[in-house]
Amino acid sequence: MTRLLLCLSLTCALALPLRAADPCVSGTPVGKRPGPYSFLVATGPQRGQQTCYICEQHEGNKPAVVVFARTTSDPLGKLIAKLDSEALGKKDSGCKVWMTLLADKADLDTLAKWAQKQGVKSAPVGVYEDEDGPPSYKLHKDADVTVLLFVKQKVVANFAFREGELDDKAIESVLKAMPPLFEGKQAERTAPVPQP
Numbered sequence: 001m002t003r004l005l006l007c008l009s010l011t012c013a014l015a016l017p018l019r020a021a022d023p024c025v026s027g028t029p030v031g032k033r034p035g036p037y038s039f040l041v042a043t044g045p046q047r048g049q050q051t052c053y054i055c056e057q058h059e060g061n062k063p064a065v066v067v068f069a070r071t072t073s074d075p076l077g078k079l080i081a082k083l084d085s086e087a088l089g090k091k092d093s094g095c096k097v098w099m100t101l102l103a104d105k106a107d108l109d110t111l112a113k114w115a116q117k118q119g120v121k122s123a124p125v126g127v128y129e130d131e132d133g134p135p136s137y138k139l140h141k142d143a144d145v146t147v148l149l150f151v152k153q154k155v156v157a158n159f160a161f162r163e164g165e166l167d168d169k170a171i172e173s174v175l176k177a178m179p180p181l182f183e184g185k186q187a188e189r190t191a192p193v194p195q196p
Helices: 004-023 053-059 074-089 108-118 169-177 179-183
Strands: 039-041 064-069 096-102 127-128 147-150 152-163
Touching: 053 064, 053 096, 064 074, 074 096, 074 108, 074 147, 074 169, 108 127, 147 179, 152 169, 152 179
Parallel strands: 064 096, 096 127
Antiparallel strands: 039 127, 064 147, 147 152
């Protein structure tokens, strides 16, 4: 009996690290069309308004990067600022980057101050008042940050990061997926989560 308990304990102990190393899968899958959703914008000219940027981007088959986050952090701010800079550098493409914080209640002032502190220039940030996010997106509860890149109404790259996984290497992997958006290529991929 003691051996059986010892074996079960070891099996459980070994299985936990393996499970944590599995890539987190969250959001609209590659190849699928991201659905419309509205969120309360905290920054820019639409501050305080419910807005659907998905609708705007689909209308002209324009590229976009959507970031869903459950918490704000410096690495998240760095990601948004870099994505924003990339999109601004390719203004002619019509690319839009925005971030949607998932929260029970919107605190627009705090979110706007965070975005300003992070150096986010034009990418709108706002709040979807439901921690689960828009139902059609099926955002995984373990995903602290989910990034979807789409063009021509189709997701071409999907990244999901658990809390603490969004580091410089992860940010770089997201940025490397941006050029196909501007070239109009459909280079579909789901990126693995970088291992610590």
